[in-house]
Amino acid sequence: MDDSHFDVIILGTGLTESITAAALSKVGYKVAHIDTNPYYGSEDASLSLDELIAWADKHALNPISSDQIKYTSVSHSGTQLPFARQYSISLMPALIYSMGPLISSLVSSGVARYGGYRLLQRISIFREAGRLASVPGSKEDVFKDKEISLIDKRRLMRFLMFAAGEFEDKPELSGREDMPFHEFLQAAFSLNNEAQAIITYTLAYCITPSDSSKPALERVRRFLRSAGRYGPSSFLVGHYGGAGEIAQGFCRTAAVSGAVYILGRTIISLSPPSSADEVAPPEPPKSTAAFTVTLDDFPEPLTCDLVISSRKHLPESLSVQASYIPPHNVPHPNISVARCVAIIDRALTFSTSTQPSFVDGEESASPRPDDESPDAAMIVFPPSSVEGGSNSASATAILMGEGTMSTPAGKWILYLSLPLVGGQFTSDQSAESTLRPYLSAALSFGIDAEANPLQPLFTLFYYERHSSITPTSSPNASPESASDKNVLVTPPSDPLASEFFDAAATNAEATYRAASSFLKQRRPETASDEVAETDSFWPPVEQDAEDEDEWE
Amino acid sequence: MAPAADKKPEPPINCKLLLIGNSSVGKSSLLLRFSDEQWLPEDESSATIGVDFRVHKMDIKGKKVKLSIWDTAGQERFRTITSSYYRGAQGIILVYDVSSRESFDALPRWYSELETYVSSSVVKILVGNKVDKEFSRQVPTSEGEAFAKRMNSLFIEASAKTAVGVREAFTEVVDQILDTPELWASSSAAGGSGTAAGGAGAAARRGSSGGSMPGGGIDLSRDDGDEAGGGYASVPFYVPVEEREVAREVLLERQTLGLGAAPSSRGLDPSRTMMTQRAA
Ligand SMILES: Nc1nc2c(ncn2[C@@H]2O[C@H](COP(=O)(O)OP(=O)(O)OP(=O)(O)O)[C@@H](O)[C@H]2O)c(=O)[nH]1
Ligand SMILES: [Mg+2]
Numbered sequence: 001m002d003d004s005h006f007d008v009i010i011l012g013t014g015l016t017e018s019i020t021a022a023a024l025s026k027v028g029y030k031v032a033h034i035d036t037n038p039y040y041g042s043e044d045a046s047l048s049l050d051e052l053i054a055w056a057d058k059h060a061l062n063p064i065s066s067d068q069i070k071y072t073s074v075s076h077s078g079t080q081l082p083f084a085r086q087y088s089i090s091l092m093p094a095l096i097y098s099m100g101p102l103i104s105s106l107v108s109s110g111v112a113r114y115g116g117y118r119l120l121q122r123i124s125i126f127r128e129a130g131r132l133a134s135v136p137g138s139k140e141d142v143f144k145d146k147e148i149s150l151i152d153k154r155r156l157m158r159f160l161m162f163a164a165g166e167f168e169d170k171p172e173l174s175g176r177e178d179m180p181f182h183e184f185l186q187a188a189f190s191l192n193n194e195a196q197a198i199i200t201y202t203l204a205y206c207i208t209p210s211d212s213s214k215p216a217l218e219r220v221r222r223f224l225r226s227a228g229r230y231g232p233s234s235f236l237v238g239h240y241g242g243a244g245e246i247a248q249g250f251c252r253t254a255a256v257s258g259a260v261y262i263l264g265r266t267i268i269s270l271s272p273p274s275s276a277d278e279v280a281p282p283e284p285p286k287s288t289a290a291f292t293v294t295l296d297d298f299p300e301p302l303t304c305d306l307v308i309s310s311r312k313h314l315p316e317s318l319s320v321q322a323s324y325i326p327p328h329n330v331p332h333p334n335i336s337v338a339r340c341v342a343i344i345d346r347a348l349t350f351s352t353s354t355q356p357s358f359v360d361g362e363e364s365a366s367p368r369p370d371d372e373s374p375d376a377a378m379i380v381f382p383p384s385s386v387e388g389g390s391n392s393a394s395a396t397a398i399l400m401g402e403g404t405m406s407t408p409a410g411k412w413i414l415y416l417s418l419p420l421v422g423g424q425f426t427s428d429q430s431a432e433s434t435l436r437p438y439l440s441a442a443l444s445f446g447i448d449a450e451a452n453p454l455q456p457l458f459t460l461f462y463y464e465r466h467s468s469i470t471p472t473s474s475p476n477a478s479p480e481s482a483s484d485k486n487v488l489v490t491p492p493s494d495p496l497a498s499e500f501f502d503a504a505a506t507n508a509e510a511t512y513r514a515a516s517s518f519l520k521q522r523r524p525e526t527a528s529d530e531v532a533e534t535d536s537f538w539p540p541v542e543q544d545a546e547d548e549d550e551w552e
Numbered sequence: 553m554a555p556a557a558d559k560k561p562e563p564p565i566n567c568k569l570l571l572i573g574n575s576s577v578g579k580s581s582l583l584l585r586f587s588d589e590q591w592l593p594e595d596e597s598s599a600t601i602g603v604d605f606r607v608h609k610m611d612i613k614g615k616k617v618k619l620s621i622w623d624t625a626g627q628e629r630f631r632t633i634t635s636s637y638y639r640g641a642q643g644i645i646l647v648y649d650v651s652s653r654e655s656f657d658a659l660p661r662w663y664s665e666l667e668t669y670v671s672s673s674v675v676k677i678l679v680g681n682k683v684d685k686e687f688s689r690q691v692p693t694s695e696g697e698a699f700a701k702r703m704n705s706l707f708i709e710a711s712a713k714t715a716v717g718v719r720e721a722f723t724e725v726v727d728q729i730l731d732t733p734e735l736w737a738s739s740s741a742a743g744g745s746g747t748a749a750g751g752a753g754a755a756a757r758r759g760s761s762g763g764s765m766p767g768g769g770i771d772l773s774r775d776d777g778d779e780a781g782g783g784y785a786s787v788p789f790y791v792p793v794e795e796r797e798v799a800r801e802v803l804l805e806r807q808t809l810g811l812g813a814a815p816s817s818r819g820l821d822p823s824r825t826m827m828t829q830r831a832a
Contacts (some may be wrong), residue, residue, distance in 0.1 A: 040634055048668065085668045103772065112772035114636045119770065230770050240639065248634035255603040255634075 005303045006032045006260075007519055009293055011267070012310030014042040015092075015243055015501070016490045018250035019508035020308060022109055024515060025257035026539055032302055033254060034295070036313065038264035040248045043069055043312060044092040044493075044504075046241025046406070049084035049458070052341070055091075056460055069312050069466055073431040076460040081343065088241035088406040089341055092493075093398050093415035094500035095120060095378070096236040097222055098229035101505035103236075106246070108538035114249040116239035118403060119231045121374035122350045125202050126381045130444050132350060135202040135380075152192060159189045159199065163220040173214065180210035181217075201382045201394045205498040207332065207419045208383065208392050215331060219498075235498075237376045239405040243500065266296040270307070270315045272487075291486070306518055308488045308511060311467075323485035325510050330503040332419070333492040334466040340416040340435040342456040347373035347412065348399055348445040375403030375412075378497070379442060388437035392422030396497050397442040414442055414456075417497065420463070432461040466492060488514050509537045564609065564616040567729055568640050569722075571623045572633065572662055573647035574655040575599060578681040581712035582647065583623050586722050591713055603637075612726055619726065638669035642735045643677070643725040650680040650709065653690040656699075663703055673734040676705035677725045684711040 010021050013035040021033045039045050047055060059071040081087075096102055096117070106112040124132040133147070148156065167173055172188040181200050185191040191199070200206045203223050204216040226234035238246050255261060271292045290303040307318065314322060327333040350373065379397040383390055395418035400406050407413055416438050425434050439459070446454030490511050494503035571579040580600050584590050587608045604623040609616065622641070624633050638644075646662055648655040659678070666676065678700040680691060693709060700707035706724050710717030729735055 106772055114640070116639075117770045117772055230772075236770065236772075240635070245636060245639075248636045252603065252634050252636050256605070258601055260601055 004300050005290065006030045007304065008032070008306045008308055008515060009034060009291065009302060009304040010308045011035075011313035011315075012042045012490075013037075013040045013247055013251060013263070014044045014310050014312075014490075014493070015247045015250070015504040016493060016507045016511065017042070017308065017310050018247040018254070019105055019109075019505060020490065020511045020515065021254040021259055022111065022250040022257075023508065023512040023537060025254040025259040026109070027516070028257075029516075029519060031254060031259040032262065032293075032304065033251065033259055034262045034265065034267070034293070036264070036266055039244075040251055040263065041091070041244035042247075042310060044090075044243040044247055044500075046088045046090045046244030049081060049087040049089060049343075052087075052089045052460065053080065056462070059462070069464065072463045072465060074460070074462040075430065075432050077456075077458050079458065081457055083408040086408040087343070087411075087413070088245070089413060090241040090243055090406075090415070092243040092495065092500055093400075093417070094243055094497045095398070096238065096242075096501045097498075098226040098234055098236060100222060100226070100502040101509070102246075102501040105505045105508070105538065106249075108536075109250065109253055111246070111249040111253050114252055115245055116405060117230075117236045118239070118376055119233040120235035120237055120376050120378060121233065122377035123202055123233075123235075124350055124377070124379050125198055126379055126385050126441060128385070129387075129441060130450075132379065132445065133198070134350070135198055148195075152195060155189055155191055156195055159185070159191060159195075160224065162189075163203075163217055164224040165221075167217055167221070173217070177214040178212045181206055181213050182209040184213040184216075197382045201380045205496065207335075207394055207421060207496070219331075235378075237400065237404055241406045243504075246501075262295065262298065265298055267315060268294040268296050270294075270318065272318060272321060305522055306486050306488065306515060308490065308515055310490050311492060314487075314489055318487045321485070322487040322489045323514070324489045325491045325507070325514055327491035327494075327503070327507065328510055329506050330491060330494045331499050332494050332496055333503075335495060336420040336463060336465040337495050338416075338418045338420060338425070338431050338434045338463050339461070340414075340431070340439055341458075341460040342414040342416070342439060342443075343407075343458040344412050344414060344443070344446065344454060344456050345410060346446045346448070346454050347401070348377070348414075348442070349373050349447050350377055350445070373447060374399070375401035379445075381438060381441065386437050386441045389441075390418055390422065390424055392424060393419045395419075395438050397438065398497060411457075414439075415497075416442065417495075419496065420465075430461070431463045432459075434463075435461055464495060466495065486518065488518075512537060562616065564618040565730070567617050567619050567642055567726060569619055569621045569643040569645060569725060570637055570641040571621065571645045571647060572665075574649075574652075574658045577647045577649040577652065577655045578712045579645075579647050580604065580623050582645075582679065582681060582710065582718055582721070583621055585712045585715055585718045587621070589715075591715075610723075610726070612723065613730060615730065617726055617730070619722070633665070635669045638666070641670060641674060642729045642732075643675040644670065645677050645679055645721065645725060646705070647679045647681050648691070648696075649682050650691045650693075650696070651682050651685040651688045656680075656691045656696070659699065659703075671734070672704070673732055675725050675728045675732060675735070676703065677721060678703070678705045678707050679717075679721050680707075680709040682711055682713070683709045683716060684714045 007029040008024055008031050010017050010024075010031060010033045013021075013033060017033070018040075021031050025031045035042060037045070039047065039051065053076060056074050056076045060074040060076075106115075123135045125135055127133055145153075162170065162172060173184075176184050176188065179187070181204060182196045185196045185199060196209075199220065200209060200211075200216070203220045204211070205219055205223075206216050223234045230236060251259075251261060269292075290305050291307055292301050292303050294301045309315075309318070309322070377399045379399075381389065381395040381397070383392050383394055386395070389395065395416060398415040398417075399412055400415070401412045402409050416435050418435060418438065439456070443449060443454045443456070488511060491507040493507060494500055571583060573579055576599065581592065581597060583604070583606055584592065587606045600623060606619075606621045606623070608619045608621060610619065611617070622637055624637060644666060646659060648659060650656075666674070678696065680693070680696045683689075696709065697707050706728065708717050708721045708724065710721050712718060
């Protein structure tokens with residue numbers, strides 16, 4: 001058999017592409033997975049501090065490009081820090097819902113065992129400078145909250161019960177599916193502003209108060225149902241920087257199933273079937289000519305029947321014939337964000353004015369003293385809460401400490417991100433000036449910050465701009481074309497912390513299905529036994545020798 | 553020989569090793585020799601595609617040790633070993649070919665990767681393979697030995713072909729791993745090394761530094777219950793009555809996954825999961 005021929009060549013090792021590679025390899029397709037970067041993860045990578053600085057310098061030098069994703073207004077503080085290699089800094093800081101497509105894929109694929117995870121310890125909502133409120137994500141929390149009046153507690157409880165259930169056909173929702181969510185909360189549940197803000201931004205993860213009600217409710221339900229699976233929090237964080245490490249886990253699984261990995265090589269040429277026809281000797285009539293991929297500093301060209309590419313990796317020459325898999329269940333594809341990465345050497349304190357008024361039986365079983373200065377936590381800033389910040393969008397600050405295995409001892413990474421909506425921030429405003437107010441607000445929670453202001457050791461600011469234009473070949477593409485197309489482009493991911501992971505898993509499943517339907521019809525004899533039998537995304541995890549649970 | 557302790561058999565200690573080094577230095581051949589006592593003639597062996605791993609059980613110092621050995625072969629030509637291979641490993645076997653100066657000169661690069669990804673307590677052994685090719689040796693023993701010493705590694709010369717030094721190489725690594733308590737303390741935080749069941753691994757349950765949540769690190773494939781101290785296995789309050797069925801299904805799924813239940817504790821039925829998830 002030809003060693004350089006593959007069923008699929010996948011370009012880009014972002015999470016979506018990596019999950020796709022694992023799924024295709026596992027059912028027996030021969031996969032080559034290529035990334036032009038010298039590291040795994042593409043735009044979702046986790047980088048050491050020196051890699052991150054190199055990344056930033058590269059994009060600061062070269063801000064204009066025709067890429068689907070652009071990083072602009074990149075600036076960082078100059079200094080390198082000691083133990084730079086012990087940082088694992090995520091380009092895509094995100095949280096994993098304990099129930100959802102990503103967790104399903106992690107468990108079903110066996111990739112879960114390659115990585116470490118921990119619970120997000122705290123979610124707080126920013127009320128004003130120096131004041132946070134913790135988010136009541138459970139009945140206990142609602143009961144314990146001293147600040148909520150009894151009547152509001154009842155309303156809140158009623159809402160939580162409603163949102164956790166099958167609300168689709170309930171009278172509260174009918175006719176209000178598209179109503180701005182905060183209006184819905186007022187109209188259907190008489191919730192006050194405070195409760196509206198908490199629900200809108202920390203349970204539903206809306207960007208603006210006018211996000212539609214039905215999808216917002218679906219997100220609240222996901223949040224509520226995720227609580228309790230692995231612990232009180234709905235969210236997990238991945239060790240070593242999350243997304244990049246998890247992408248590598250899927251790549252590792254793909255490699256175990258025989259996928260070949262090539263990183264850090266430039267693609268010199270990727271010739272589409274038409275031109276290959278002229279150059280390459282004619283193939284047997286049954287299969288038309290394959291793609292030929294030539295890589296820099298690589299012995300021989302690779303060939304394949306199908307190319308799957310991330311938007312960023314897609315060679316210009318293929319963009320016309322490509323089939324762009326539409327995003328499905330991705331709340332904010334293509335939304336642009338302002339980001340900041342700050343490294344600090346003092347913990348943030350999350351103590352709030354809200355202290356438990358009593359401790360009930362179940363909770364007292366797990367005292368959490370370190371919760372006051374956690375290793376994995378998030379602050380949500382609703383619109384207009386920060387002076388000089390956005391009037392229309394909510395921002396998040398995610399804190400990761402040593403317990404997430406992504407920093408050296410005594411250091412924390414603070415990730416800020418603000419979706420760029422509402423047109424408030426013009427392109428001549430720098431990412432730094434857009435996010436400074438949020439950084440100051442977050443740093444005001446540094447332990448002892450009043451007496452001794454907290455200064456970051458390192459900062460990086462940038463805009464991550466996603467093109468909303470899909471260079472689709474033509475809107476009225478023929479219906480059968482989807483399974484004919486031999487260039488598939490993965491759907492855009494969702495850059496928001498709460499959505500990224502599940503969107504990537506959902507996108508990967510859609511890509512996998514498109515790819516396998518193409519491959520099945522093209523080469524019915526290949527791997528068809530296995531492929532035909534399983535309709536699920538992942539074949540059952542075989543009791544392989546790798547499984548360490550059994551001794552006998 | 554240690555007198556047999558007449559207690560119930562202790563669970564095996566899980567131990568993860570990683571083989572690295574340039575292509576065709578003989579990593580796969582060493583592994584095959586060690587685990588299967590076999591040797592493939594030169595013309596029958598081929599560069600490993602993807603990744604290979606073997607599980608090998610051995611008794612050492614009266615303890616049952618279950619080794620999982622990852623052979624990262626082939627990949628490294630393109631520098632594509634994922635950091636997640638390194639994360640779980642307690643021992644690293646770095647291989648060069650004594651008849652290839654080039655493979656020896658590449659070692660600093662391998663060590664610098666190790667520096668990035670593994671803690672300094674991880675046990676390293678440098679193996680100079682193919683000593684049967686004495687006539688074409690390019691790296692003197694003393695040079696390999698001195699380098700290993702500088703890099704804080706054990707050292708041995710071996711031949712996968714004649715079996716010289718092969719068993720010793722693996723045994724020495726495992727020996728030292730068992731003597732290095734830090735490796736067991738950090739391995740659960742590193743995740744995925746499955747030390748929970750191991751004797752020495754019991755200490756590992758302490759979790760990572762400063763872990764304040766129950767369990768600190770969470771092993772997803774083991775799901776909840778044990779990790780969360782059992783406190784969260786109940787149906788959450790906010791699930792209304794009509795939703796109990798779905799919740800129960802989720803619970804059932806957890807029990808199937810739960811530790812000590814079926815031997816196939818990892819054998820989650822994916823179709824079922826997808827259904828459950830979709831309902832959610
Ligand atoms: N003479 C001799 N040849 C060996 C020895 N070990 C391996 N070889 C030969 O060296 C070649 C490469 O061996 P492999 O075990 O495939 O090398 P590898 O390090 O796994 O290579 P990759 O999988 O490409 O990384 C094969 O032809 C082996 O037969 C040895 O001890 N002595
Ligand atoms: Mg090999």
